[in-house]
Amino acid sequence: MNVTLMQSAMESSTPMHALRAATADPVLRVRNLEVTYYTDSGRAKALDNVSFTLNSGEKLGMVGESGSGKSTMALAMMRMIKPPGRIEGGQVIVGDTDLMSLDQEGMRKARLSKIAYIPQGAMNSLNPVMRIGAQMVDAVKSHLPGEPKAAIEARCRRALQSVDLDASVFRMYAHELSGGMKQRVCIAIGILLDPHVIIADEPTSALDVVTQRQVMETIDNVQKQINAAVILIGHDMGLMAQFVDKVAVMYAGRLVEMSTVREMFTDPKHPYARALISSLPSLENKGVFQGIPGLAPSLLRLPSGCAFHPRCSSAMAMCGTTRPEPRILPGGRSVTCHLYDGEASHG
Amino acid sequence: MTFKLVIRRLVFLVLVIWAASTIVFFIPRLSSRNALRERFGELARTGGFSPEDLEKIIANMNQQFGLDQPLLTQYWHYLGNIVRLDFGYSLYRYPSTVSDLIAQSLPWTIGLLLVTTILSFVIGNLLGAISAWPRAPGWLRGFATPFILLTGVPPVIMGILLLFFIGFRLKWLPLGGAYSVGVVPTWTWVFFFDLMRHQILPALALIFGSVGGWVLSMRGMGITIQGEDYVNFAEHKGLTAGRIFRDYYVRNAMLPQVTGFALALGTVVTSAIIVEGLFGLPGIGTMLNLAIRSNDFPTIYGIVLFITIAVAVLMTVVEFILPLLDPRIRHS
Numbered sequence: 001m002n003v004t005l006m007q008s009a010m011e012s013s014t015p016m017h018a019l020r021a022a023t024a025d026p027v028l029r030v031r032n033l034e035v036t037y038y039t040d041s042g043r044a045k046a047l048d049n050v051s052f053t054l055n056s057g058e059k060l061g062m063v064g065e066s067g068s069g070k071s072t073m074a075l076a077m078m079r080m081i082k083p084p085g086r087i088e089g090g091q092v093i094v095g096d097t098d099l100m101s102l103d104q105e106g107m108r109k110a111r112l113s114k115i116a117y118i119p120q121g122a123m124n125s126l127n128p129v130m131r132i133g134a135q136m137v138d139a140v141k142s143h144l145p146g147e148p149k150a151a152i153e154a155r156c157r158r159a160l161q162s163v164d165l166d167a168s169v170f171r172m173y174a175h176e177l178s179g180g181m182k183q184r185v186c187i188a189i190g191i192l193l194d195p196h197v198i199i200a201d202e203p204t205s206a207l208d209v210v211t212q213r214q215v216m217e218t219i220d221n222v223q224k225q226i227n228a229a230v231i232l233i234g235h236d237m238g239l240m241a242q243f244v245d246k247v248a249v250m251y252a253g254r255l256v257e258m259s260t261v262r263e264m265f266t267d268p269k270h271p272y273a274r275a276l277i278s279s280l281p282s283l284e285n286k287g288v289f290q291g292i293p294g295l296a297p298s299l300l301r302l303p304s305g306c307a308f309h310p311r312c313s314s315a316m317a318m319c320g321t322t323r324p325e326p327r328i329l330p331g332g333r334s335v336t337c338h339l340y341d342g343e344a345s346h347g
Numbered sequence: 348m349t350f351k352l353v354i355r356r357l358v359f360l361v362l363v364i365w366a367a368s369t370i371v372f373f374i375p376r377l378s379s380r381n382a383l384r385e386r387f388g389e390l391a392r393t394g395g396f397s398p399e400d401l402e403k404i405i406a407n408m409n410q411q412f413g414l415d416q417p418l419l420t421q422y423w424h425y426l427g428n429i430v431r432l433d434f435g436y437s438l439y440r441y442p443s444t445v446s447d448l449i450a451q452s453l454p455w456t457i458g459l460l461l462v463t464t465i466l467s468f469v470i471g472n473l474l475g476a477i478s479a480w481p482r483a484p485g486w487l488r489g490f491a492t493p494f495i496l497l498t499g500v501p502p503v504i505m506g507i508l509l510l511f512f513i514g515f516r517l518k519w520l521p522l523g524g525a526y527s528v529g530v531v532p533t534w535t536w537v538f539f540f541d542l543m544r545h546q547i548l549p550a551l552a553l554i555f556g557s558v559g560g561w562v563l564s565m566r567g568m569g570i571t572i573q574g575e576d577y578v579n580f581a582e583h584k585g586l587t588a589g590r591i592f593r594d595y596y597v598r599n600a601m602l603p604q605v606t607g608f609a610l611a612l613g614t615v616v617t618s619a620i621i622v623e624g625l626f627g628l629p630g631i632g633t634m635l636n637l638a639i640r641s642n643d644f645p646t647i648y649g650i651v652l653f654i655t656i657a658v659a660v661l662m663t664v665v666e667f668i669l670p671l672l673d674p675r676i677r678h679s
Contacts, residue, residue: 080582111585
């Protein structure tokens with residue numbers, strides 16, 4: 001098997017990532033990450049035992065309904081969960097550092113330099129009263145205090161250049177930029193320190209479709225330049241399909257399926273993922289619009305067993321009683337569903 | 348763009364001053380009371396000259412003050428005088444001019460008001476910002492609470508309480524006056540410390556009265572700003588807490604506070620009149636108080652007009668500072 005992978009890697013550069021997936025040391029390992037929100041009406045488990053692995057250069061798209069835990073996941077990896085939320089356990093290992101074991105100061109230094117977060121920047125993520133340049137310089141200074149001023153500025157201008165922004169943006173204020181430009185500035189800030197992992201939280205919402213595409217291409221370009229692992233959070237399956245290597249589907253705080261983008265769109269395994277894919281409008285069945293019956297469950301009162309079973313068309317008796325655990329199927333995809341209990345290679 | 352804004356503001360300032368001086372000019376002339384007659388009638392009663400002499404004196408004075416001229420001519424002259432900051436003569440302290448009296452008392456008021464207003468603005472905003480900052484230690488955030496409670500206490504009551512407990516009971520600080528009786532003002536440290544000792548209680552009365560207001564409004568702004576995306580993103584960038592606090596949080600929460608500062612300038616004068624009276628300080632407030640009690644109309648109008656001009660000018664200055672703090676204003 002390795003031989004075929006090697007051969008294909010030599011033929012073209014694209015499957016290179018696939019090769020790394022099988023052999024290279026993963027740059028990001030998330031293990032059993034758990035987040036709970038302690039609300040007045042009870043405990044809401046926003047992230048339940050989430051584990052996955054990413055290699056450098058890999059792009060993961062994370063999809064799911066609102067409240068499924070995508071953003072919580074991003075915040076938990078940055079250790080930016082605010083009370084009443086709490087990270088209950090798990091590991092986020094970037095390179096060979098477990099972020100969860102760092103102290104406050106250590107985590108501050110890890111942000112942006114090891115793991116960067118790109119917010120939905122079109123609206124309000126830039127300080128309105130500081131020049132763009134100052135907001136880039138202060139980020140670098142906080143991590144490289146000894147760096148000379150000229151070097152810092154050169155680094156910032158390089159970052160602006162790699163997101164196709166004019167150097168004059170350095171001297172501008174946020175209100176002088178368009179939504180797409182603001183989003184690019186956020187990306188430029190995210191890559192200032194060549195992080196190993198970049199998390200982009202819905203980077204294209206609130207942008208028009210043309211700009212969405214440009215922003216996605218920008219992310220694609222910069223991640224190739226610095227060869228970081230990218231996690232892309234969003235709802236737009238169509239846009240995502242064009243840019244990511246792997247897709248992870250979240251439901252009620254759990255990662256229900258993680259496959260390569262091709263597998264996900266041609267042969268989704270988890271019934272929820274299947275429903276998501278078939279709900280995408282296509283040219284063949286115009287006018288027929290297929291949704292997913294039922295509503296996303298409240299995290300405060302999750303159904304017993306598999307949280308998806310009340311909406312699942314293939315639910316079995318055990319789905320209402322026993323919670324499925326994530327299983328690795330042959331080929332490396334991960335599914336959390338009882339349908340595949342028999343097929344799992346080794347759980 | 349910016350130039351046009353400056354010109355527009357300056358024109359507006361001139362209009363405000365013109366309107367204020369016009370009101371100050373016409374209001375006393377609507378009154379049936381005649382300040383000169385009252386003043387000299389009083390003098391005549393205490394003896395010295397006959398009623399005919401009184402009429403002559405008043406006619407003479409009317410001529411000297413230009414009161415025998417038509418109203419519009421008087422108004423025109425008056426406006427010319429205002430431009431030269433000439434508010435006429437004081438009746439009570441004739442031949443001192445009102446400008447002289449203002450010049451005498453102004454340094455006292457400016458010294459006290461400038462220091463206390465700026466101090467309470469800085470302290471209040473800092474405490475307010477800290478009290479809303481979730482990462483500040485609890486004991487530090489608690490500092491704001493007593494000041495919020497004190498907001499309800501008017502400066503008079505505050506002053507009386509301070510006088511009674513610290514001045515009268517504990518005898519830590521003097522009860523009143525600008526400096527000790529019998530001391531001659533000189534440029535020495537001894538006099539300076541004596542002066543400062545006398546300023547502490549009035550300053551505390553003014554500061555305690557106004558810090559709470561700043562704390563409350565800044566706290567409100569702070570709670571809004573700390574939820575803003577750019578504050579969160581600043582933390583994602585791995586900035587130190589101090590830098591986020593200063594450049595992202597306070598810097599943005601401050602903006603409406605600066606406007607509030609301009610608005611507060613007007614009320615500052617009012618509390619100064621009360622506090623100066625209470626502590627027997629020789630400032631503008633005391634001067635105005637005295638002028639009102641002795642029917643010294645030119646002085647009253649002069650001081651009122653002067654305060655109006657001063658506040659209008661300060662507000663314009665603040666308005667010019669605002670675009671420097673908020674780039675978004677520069678372009679609108």
